[in-house]
Amino acid sequence: MAETVEYDLVVVGGGPAGYAGAIRAGQLGKRVACVEMERAGGTCLNWGCIPTKALLKSAELYQKMKKPETFGLSVKEVGFDFAKVMERSRGVAGQMAKGVEFLFRKNKVDYIVGRATVPAAGMVEITEGEQKGKFLKAKNVLIATGCKMRRLPDLPVDGARVMTSREALASKTLPKSIAIVGAGAIGVEFAYFYNAFGTQVTLVEMLPQILPVEDEEVAKLLHRAFEKQGIKIHVGTKCENFRVGKDSVKLNLVKGDKTEEIEVETVLSAIGVVANIEGVLGKNLKVELDRNYVKVGDDYQTNVKGIYAAGDIVGPPWLAHVATFEAVSAVNGMFGHGKPERVKNFPGCTYCQPQVASTGLTEKAAKEKGLAYKVGKFPFTASGKAVASAESEGFVKVISDAKTGEIYGAHIIGAEATELIAEYGLAVHLEATVEEIHQTIHAHPTLSEAVMEAAAATSGEAIHI
Amino acid sequence: MAETVEYDLVVVGGGPAGYAGAIRAGQLGKRVACVEMERAGGTCLNWGCIPTKALLKSAELYQKMKKPETFGLSVKEVGFDFAKVMERSRGVAGQMAKGVEFLFRKNKVDYIVGRATVPAAGMVEITEGEQKGKFLKAKNVLIATGCKMRRLPDLPVDGARVMTSREALASKTLPKSIAIVGAGAIGVEFAYFYNAFGTQVTLVEMLPQILPVEDEEVAKLLHRAFEKQGIKIHVGTKCENFRVGKDSVKLNLVKGDKTEEIEVETVLSAIGVVANIEGVLGKNLKVELDRNYVKVGDDYQTNVKGIYAAGDIVGPPWLAHVATFEAVSAVNGMFGHGKPERVKNFPGCTYCQPQVASTGLTEKAAKEKGLAYKVGKFPFTASGKAVASAESEGFVKVISDAKTGEIYGAHIIGAEATELIAEYGLAVHLEATVEEIHQTIHAHPTLSEAVMEAAAATSGEAIHI
Numbered sequence: 001m002a003e004t005v006e007y008d009l010v011v012v013g014g015g016p017a018g019y020a021g022a023i024r025a026g027q028l029g030k031r032v033a034c035v036e037m038e039r040a041g042g043t044c045l046n047w048g049c050i051p052t053k054a055l056l057k058s059a060e061l062y063q064k065m066k067k068p069e070t071f072g073l074s075v076k077e078v079g080f081d082f083a084k085v086m087e088r089s090r091g092v093a094g095q096m097a098k099g100v101e102f103l104f105r106k107n108k109v110d111y112i113v114g115r116a117t118v119p120a121a122g123m124v125e126i127t128e129g130e131q132k133g134k135f136l137k138a139k140n141v142l143i144a145t146g147c148k149m150r151r152l153p154d155l156p157v158d159g160a161r162v163m164t165s166r167e168a169l170a171s172k173t174l175p176k177s178i179a180i181v182g183a184g185a186i187g188v189e190f191a192y193f194y195n196a197f198g199t200q201v202t203l204v205e206m207l208p209q210i211l212p213v214e215d216e217e218v219a220k221l222l223h224r225a226f227e228k229q230g231i232k233i234h235v236g237t238k239c240e241n242f243r244v245g246k247d248s249v250k251l252n253l254v255k256g257d258k259t260e261e262i263e264v265e266t267v268l269s270a271i272g273v274v275a276n277i278e279g280v281l282g283k284n285l286k287v288e289l290d291r292n293y294v295k296v297g298d299d300y301q302t303n304v305k306g307i308y309a310a311g312d313i314v315g316p317p318w319l320a321h322v323a324t325f326e327a328v329s330a331v332n333g334m335f336g337h338g339k340p341e342r343v344k345n346f347p348g349c350t351y352c353q354p355q356v357a358s359t360g361l362t363e364k365a366a367k368e369k370g371l372a373y374k375v376g377k378f379p380f381t382a383s384g385k386a387v388a389s390a391e392s393e394g395f396v397k398v399i400s401d402a403k404t405g406e407i408y409g410a411h412i413i414g415a416e417a418t419e420l421i422a423e424y425g426l427a428v429h430l431e432a433t434v435e436e437i438h439q440t441i442h443a444h445p446t447l448s449e450a451v452m453e454a455a456a457a458t459s460g461e462a463i464h465i
Numbered sequence: 466m467a468e469t470v471e472y473d474l475v476v477v478g479g480g481p482a483g484y485a486g487a488i489r490a491g492q493l494g495k496r497v498a499c500v501e502m503e504r505a506g507g508t509c510l511n512w513g514c515i516p517t518k519a520l521l522k523s524a525e526l527y528q529k530m531k532k533p534e535t536f537g538l539s540v541k542e543v544g545f546d547f548a549k550v551m552e553r554s555r556g557v558a559g560q561m562a563k564g565v566e567f568l569f570r571k572n573k574v575d576y577i578v579g580r581a582t583v584p585a586a587g588m589v590e591i592t593e594g595e596q597k598g599k600f601l602k603a604k605n606v607l608i609a610t611g612c613k614m615r616r617l618p619d620l621p622v623d624g625a626r627v628m629t630s631r632e633a634l635a636s637k638t639l640p641k642s643i644a645i646v647g648a649g650a651i652g653v654e655f656a657y658f659y660n661a662f663g664t665q666v667t668l669v670e671m672l673p674q675i676l677p678v679e680d681e682e683v684a685k686l687l688h689r690a691f692e693k694q695g696i697k698i699h700v701g702t703k704c705e706n707f708r709v710g711k712d713s714v715k716l717n718l719v720k721g722d723k724t725e726e727i728e729v730e731t732v733l734s735a736i737g738v739v740a741n742i743e744g745v746l747g748k749n750l751k752v753e754l755d756r757n758y759v760k761v762g763d764d765y766q767t768n769v770k771g772i773y774a775a776g777d778i779v780g781p782p783w784l785a786h787v788a789t790f791e792a793v794s795a796v797n798g799m800f801g802h803g804k805p806e807r808v809k810n811f812p813g814c815t816y817c818q819p820q821v822a823s824t825g826l827t828e829k830a831a832k833e834k835g836l837a838y839k840v841g842k843f844p845f846t847a848s849g850k851a852v853a854s855a856e857s858e859g860f861v862k863v864i865s866d867a868k869t870g871e872i873y874g875a876h877i878i879g880a881e882a883t884e885l886i887a888e889y890g891l892a893v894h895l896e897a898t899v900e901e902i903h904q905t906i907h908a909h910p911t912l913s914e915a916v917m918e919a920a921a922a923t924s925g926e927a928i929h930i
Contacts, residue, residue: 016909020928027926045849049910053853058536065530065540071523072550075530076541085537092853099847103929321909328928347908357908382564384510388518388557419881422913423888429905430895440894443812443822444481444786445514448887461492463485463793464568 007031009331010124010138012116012280015042016320017311018144019100021327026107028335033110033136037128040100040111042146044320046093047166052189054089055169056351059196063353070390080197082174089169118143119282121306127279140334143287143294143302143309144327145280147273147318152181152242155269161244162267165190175199175266179251181239183210185350187270188222192352195231202232202262204239204253211350215362215411217397222413225354225393242267273318290315299340300330308334322346345428349418354394357421360409360428363399372402376434376458378450380414382465385445391415396454398424398434405433405458416447423451434458472496474796475589475603477581477745480507481785482776483609484565486792491572493800498575498601502593505565505576507611509785511558512631517654519554520634521816524661528818535855545662547639554634583608584747586771592744605799608752608759608767608774609792610745612738612783617646617707620734626709627732630655640664640731644716646704648675650815652735653687657817660696667697667727669704669718676815680827680876682862687878690819690858707732738783755780764805765795773799787811810893814883819859822886825874825893828864837867841899841923843915845879847930850910856880861919863889863899870898870923881912888916899923 007030011022014036022034039046058080065078104111114129116136124136149164151157159167165186178194180187183205195201203210203226209219210226210233223233234253243250249267253260275292287302288295294302294309301308310330311323322343333340350356366373379395380386394414400407410424427437437455442448453462476487479501487499504511523545530543569576579594581601589601614629616622624632630651643659645652648670660666668675668691674684675691675698688698699718708715714732718725740757752767753760759767759774766773775795776788787808798805815821831838844860845851859879865872875889892902902920907913918927 023928024926044909050849050853053850053910057854058538061529061533061536062538064526065533065538068526068530068543069549070553071526072546072548072553073523073527073530074542074544074546077539078533079539081537081539083537084534088535088537095852096849099929319909321906321914324909324928325906341904343906346906349908349911384515384561385518387560388515389522416881416884418908418911419884419913420887422885422907422911422916423891425907426888426891426897426902426905430897430901432891432895436895437891439806440891441786441790441808441811442887442890443814443883444509444784444789445518446814446883446887448884449786451887461489463488463789464564 006137007033007139009140009142009334010035010136011142011144012118012124013042013144013146013311013313014040014100014111015144015146015311015323016044017146017323017327018042018142019104020324021142021144021310021331022109023103023107024328024331025335026109028331028337030335033112034104035112035114035116035124035126037113037115039097040104041093041097043148045096045100047169049320050096051089051093051169052165052193053351054092055085055193056189058085058088059193060353063196082197083172086169086172115279117279117282118285118307120285121304139306141307142327142330143280143307143313144311144323145276145313146323147312148276149269150272150274152269152271155242155244155267157269160266161249162269164269168268175264177264178202178266178268179204179239179249179262179264180268180270182270182272183233183235184212184270184272185348187268188350188352190268190270191226191231192229195229201230202234202264204234204237206236206238208236210235211356213348214356214358215397216364218356218358218411218413221394222352222354222356273312275313277313298342299333300326317346317348319346319348345425347421347425349421351418354414355417356413357417358409358411359421359425360407361399362409362411363397366399366408371408373399373408374402374458375399376454376456376462378454378457378462378465380447380450382453383445383447383450385447385449386415388445389415396420396450398454398458400434400458405435406431407434414447420448420451423448471602472498472604474605474607474799475500475601476607476609477583477589478507478609478611478741478776478778479505479565479576480609480611480776480788481509482611482788482792483507483607484569485789486607486609486775486796487574488568488572489793489796490800491574493796493802495800498577499569500577500579500581500589500591502578502580504562505569506558506562508613510561510565512634514785515561516554516558516634517630518816519557520550520658521654523550523553524658525818528661547662548637551634551637580744582744582747583750583772585750586769604771606772607792607795608745608772608778609776609788610741610778611788612777613741614734615737615739617734617736620707620709620732622734625731626714627734629734633733640729642729643667643731643733644669644704644714644727644729645733645735647735647737648698648700649677649735649737650813652733653815653817655733655735656691656696657694660694666695667699667729669699669702671701671703673701675700676821678813679821679823680862681829683821683823683876683878686859687817687819687821738777740778742778763807764798765791782811782813784811784813810890812886812890814886816883819879820882821878822882823874823876824886824890825872826864827874827876828862831864831873836873838864838873839867839923840864841919841921841927843919843922843927843930845912845915847918848910848912848915850912850914851880853910854880861885861915863919863923865899865923870900871896872899879912885913885916888913
């Protein structure tokens with residue numbers, strides 16, 4: 001056994017759960033190490049949320065620049081250098097990763113580049129990297145190894161004909177055509193992105209709607225908007241029989257008893273994630289799992305004392321902000337800084353244009369639960385700010401208790417939806433009512449007025465519809 | 466006396482107070498008329514908030530199109546047609562005004578184009594327009610005549626050498642140089658707009674900072690940002706001795722004992738507003754005024770029973786959203802639909818780039834009140850979304866009770882500040898604490914995370930700084 005160091009906490013994984021948990025422990029004055037096999041920031045920062053947002057911003061601006069006359073402007077020859085678009089995205093990820101490394105130093109977190117395994121409670125072994133073979137003694141261990149992209153069965157990812165989002169983010173060439181398998185947030189964002197730059201996009205979803213977790217009305221409007229933008233969409237459709245050639249992939253789209261063959265330059269698999277659990281737990285460590293996800297209690301502790309887990313590795317909803325909240329809460333609890341909180345409400349965002357964001361129950365879920373609810377809805381066509389910005393597609397929809405007005409869920413599609421949802425997030429957290437949102441003075445002219453007017457519409461009191 | 470019609474409510478003025486009050490009365494099933502001398506929507510919609518936002522959107526996009534390489538994009542010959550930029554702005558105003566007219570019809574509001582005077586309680590006389598001479602009998606009257614631009618003494622507005630924002634919004638030519646007198650929200654927005662399109666802008670403010678009502682740190686950062694953009698700023702400076710020539714205006718900038726003469730093509734006066742009270746009250750109607758503003762009680766009623774007032778005409782803060790709230794509240798109260806509420810908290814927004822928005826107390830005000838407060842601050846340079854969008858200038862600052870954490874005020878400068886402020890608006894309305902904002906899961910990656918992190922920073926718990 002090599003040198004042994006003692007930590008208050010060793011975090012395995014440096015993504016949104018891992019790095020945030022490590023930093024929080026550092027803030028609490030604890031001796032902490034964070035082991036990350038790739039780069040600080042994890043998938044989210046390096047291969048997910050952050051670099052995709054950089055790409056999407058390029059796409060948005062490119063789209064706007066092609067219609068300058070809307071704003072009294074003019075240009076000649078709008079163009080793009082795809083390699084530079086991708087390079088910028090990598091640059092942003094690199095900058096943010098350096099930021100996390102800075103925060104590690106600032107908070108005295110030992111950052112260890114490598115893989116780690118947890119052989120037993122109180123112990124972490126570095127299994128790859130410069131410190132390979134080193135054992136870290138740890139009063140507490142936080143497993144935050146997250147997830148990786150699920151791959152299509154029998155379809156090897158080669159980064160050219162077949163990609164997951166990870167390879168797509170590293171690619172420097174724009175495909176002429178692409179089939180995107182899976183229309184969750186990732187699939188939908190890439191569909192918007194590629195289509196904006198001129199790729200022929202076919203978006204395929206097995207379930208009956210794109211963005212299956214979102215409200216039906218929202219998904220319907222996005223479906224229409226995407227088709228208008230030129231994206232081909234197949235819902236309720238399976239992809240089968242992939243035949244990978246030198247320059248293209250043939251596949252069958254199967255809907256009910258109908259089969260259609262398509263041929264595309266590239267297939268992007270966006271069918272979800274699987275737990276990064278391989279090699280994380282020692283053979284003799286009997287941490288309970290549930291379909292490869294680590295089972296935790298209300299304090300984020302596993303069945304083994306001193307071993308905690310947080311983030312994607314404990315299961316859905318696989319969202320960076322949920323992961324961060326869980327890890328910080330776990331660390332606070334482990335060091336006696338308040339009672340750890342399990343996640344109750346959280347927002348979900350999709351950063352295509354129009355943007356989609358939501359929190360809480362969809363209308364369908366409210367109906368299925370047998371709740372007595374009311375719906376308030378306000379279209380952005382009636383918002384002065386949206387019209388002035390030439391971004392009037394979309395609406396705000398809020399679902400609330402028919403009696404008390406407490407908000408069950410809110411759904412926004414349109415410009416800045418991903419920012420606007422924050423107010424409903426706070427409202428749901430505080431168990432506020434639609435009446436309280438309605439009675440809050442919102443600045444004019446802003447898109448946030450639509451948040452208020454949707455609340456007001458619940459009782460027929462919206463002024464502008 | 467001409468024909469007499471009986472209304473439950475006659476509203477004098479069709480701006481954000483007047484039209485909203487009239488629509489609300491219509492929603493309550495009341496017989497209501499709204500008299501507006503110009504166009505439905507008033508100054509805000511036709512000559513203020515709305516058309517300026519259209520102009521600013523053109524300016525923003527123009528600025529971004531000139532730096533396409535930031536996003537991996539390229540263009541040749543970015544240009545603009547100023548007349549078209551202005552035309553679009555008029556078009557947006559026109560569209561929204563038609564929207565208000567539609568809402569009048571939908572809510573059965575009689576829309577009367579004309580001027581009106583209130584000769585006595587229970588009575589409104591149309592004094593201009595097609596229905597001139599007509600008397601309306603009204604159980605209730607709501608005076609909502611608003612304000613107009615204050616003019617510089619002894620400096621006639623000619624729409625070419627000398628303008629207020631109103632003439633600026635109608636102008637079809639871009640001045641080569643402009644002196645903007647007054648650096649409140651209107652002055653600052655026009656400074657950003659003209660500078661973006663290449664006008665040499667000199668912004669002059671009598672008080673020690675631009676945006677005098679905003680937090681000092683915010684104003685300082687905007688000052689620096691504006692100077693970097695090329696705007697010349699003079700604070701603590703008076704404009705004197707205007708000499709209007711054929712093609713230019715000469716004026717003196719007086720700061721302490723120093724005087725500098727400048728010569729500009731145009732002067733834009735943005736020195737505030739004055740009450741639109743002339744001709745509104747009959748000679749024998751003894752409605753109490755306070756420096757030309759109508760005095761109202763907690764129910765928005767004047768000292769004369771049945772005569773109410775709301776919006777800019779009752780005095781500061783002269784904001785459209787405050788006006789709307791007041792009028793709706795007054796109407797609700799007058800018809801027994803809940804207790805009328807006076808305005809407590811409201812946001813203020815300035816739509817330049819970077820944007821500025823705030824609600825509640827500035828740090829200076831908290832200090833002057835002798836409050837025990839804490840400050841939480843988070844810079845957008847530490848926000849992944851801001852960096853990915855190449856919009857990392859600015860910060861969020863929140864001021865809260867040192868003991869309870871209740872939020873006294875919030876101040877945002879940066880991208881989408883005017884939308885982000887909504888969450889703090891709700892928080893202040895609900896008397897929420899910084900801890901409650903901190904414990905609300907915010908979507909990653911969004912700018913709204915900065916709202917949360919600023920709250921967390923209050924107790925040193927922000928993860929990303």
